[in-house]
Amino acid sequence: QDSSTAEQTIDVMNTLFGKHPGKRANHAKGVVAEGSFTPSADAARISKASLFAGPAVPVTIRFSDATGVPTIPDGSANANPHGMALKFRLSDGSDMDVVLNALAFFPVATGEDFRDLLKAVSESGPDAKKPTALERFVATHPAAATAGATAKTPSSLARQTYHGVNAFIFVDKDGKRQPFRFRVVPVEGQEILPDEEAAKREPNYLMDEIGPRVAKEPAKFRVLAQLAEAGDPTNDATKPWPESRKTVDLGTLSVSKVVADSAEAEKALLFMPNALTDGIEVSDDPLIDARVQAYAVSFSRRAQ
Numbered sequence: 001q002d003s004s005t006a007e008q009t010i011d012v013m014n015t016l017f018g019k020h021p022g023k024r025a026n027h028a029k030g031v032v033a034e035g036s037f038t039p040s041a042d043a044a045r046i047s048k049a050s051l052f053a054g055p056a057v058p059v060t061i062r063f064s065d066a067t068g069v070p071t072i073p074d075g076s077a078n079a080n081p082h083g084m085a086l087k088f089r090l091s092d093g094s095d096m097d098v099v100l101n102a103l104a105f106f107p108v109a110t111g112e113d114f115r116d117l118l119k120a121v122s123e124s125g126p127d128a129k130k131p132t133a134l135e136r137f138v139a140t141h142p143a144a145a146t147a148g149a150t151a152k153t154p155s156s157l158a159r160q161t162y163h164g165v166n167a168f169i170f171v172d173k174d175g176k177r178q179p180f181r182f183r184v185v186p187v188e189g190q191e192i193l194p195d196e197e198a199a200k201r202e203p204n205y206l207m208d209e210i211g212p213r214v215a216k217e218p219a220k221f222r223v224l225a226q227l228a229e230a231g232d233p234t235n236d237a238t239k240p241w242p243e244s245r246k247t248v249d250l251g252t253l254s255v256s257k258v259v260a261d262s263a264e265a266e267k268a269l270l271f272m273p274n275a276l277t278d279g280i281e282v283s284d285d286p287l288i289d290a291r292v293q294a295y296a297v298s299f300s301r302r303a304q
């Protein structure tokens with residue numbers, strides 16, 4: 001992908017959400033936590049990654065609200081999809097990142113289309129002439145009309161299911177390759193609020209709830225991999241695979257504390273969808289590289 005697409009994408013985000021020095025262009029509001037990941041025995045069979053060979057490793061977690069608005073109310077519809085970014089601290093000293101959100105599938109398949117969708121949104125205010133730019137975009141990109149409804153406001157950041165959306169590839173010790181998608185599911189189950197109730201919650205109810213909750217008892221999630229079958233598309237994040245596909249339980253993520261100075265900690269953190277480890281590789285999904293380039297542009301601007 002042309003690097004200017006990423007610059008243009010961040011420019012439109014800044015137009016839509018405002019410029020907020022030091023903050024992320026998207027998922028600006030968040031909270032940083034610490035925890036650990038304990039792999040299952042099945043994980044080591046499907047990938048040679050050291051992450052799955054054990055023992056448990058420390059993980060840094062950042063939960064977030066969507067949009068580049070750092071003061072967005074957590075219960076607002078626009079705060080969906082909420083995000084979960086994971087940085088696994090591997091035993092060899094390197095990191096591995098997994099960046100998920102609550103959408104079951106993405107509205108568009110490419111970085112260029114995502115830029116164009118954001119542009120269409122920015123041109124389709126209440127006074128825009130019909131059919132608006134957004135209506136025209138959606139007419140030719142059907143997932144843009146349906147993806148949003150798959151992510152709803154939870155009662156807690158610890159009661160939401162997060163999806164990897166993009167496909168990645170496991171490689172086992174014999175070199176066998178298996179495309180998959182990550183899914184991180186709360187052990188207590190997902191709990192969605194009715195829209196009216198979400199709108200009535202305190203503006204920071206999600207960010208404020210997670211610290212005291214995990215201080216009492218760690219929040220546990222199952223880290224799953226949904227396995228592709230032959231013919232399932234790996235290059236199109238708008239196309240979820242059938243729910244009947246086999247999932248492998250990779251292990252347990254335990255979130256045990258919110259860091260003391262989350263606002264300072266999040267500045268130094270950068271989660272990259274292609275920061276993987278031997279045994280887990282990117283697929284042919286073009287969105288992964290589009291994300292990597294956009295995250296780099298956002299990081300360089302917020303670090304200034």
Ligand code: HEM
Nearest residue numbers: 024026027062083084085100101114164165294295298299
């Ligand atoms: C072309 C598609 C996408 C673009 C252009 C994009 C853009 C961005 C940008 C600019 C940031 C801020 C990065 C930073 O400053 O560190 C961000 C953060 C984030 N994005 Fe995306 N994104 C895309 C797709 C996705 C997808 C598919 C997911 C989830 C499956 C996702 C989940 C997240 C999350 C969770 C964060 C917050 C990361 C953190 O906590 O630091 N994004 N995105």
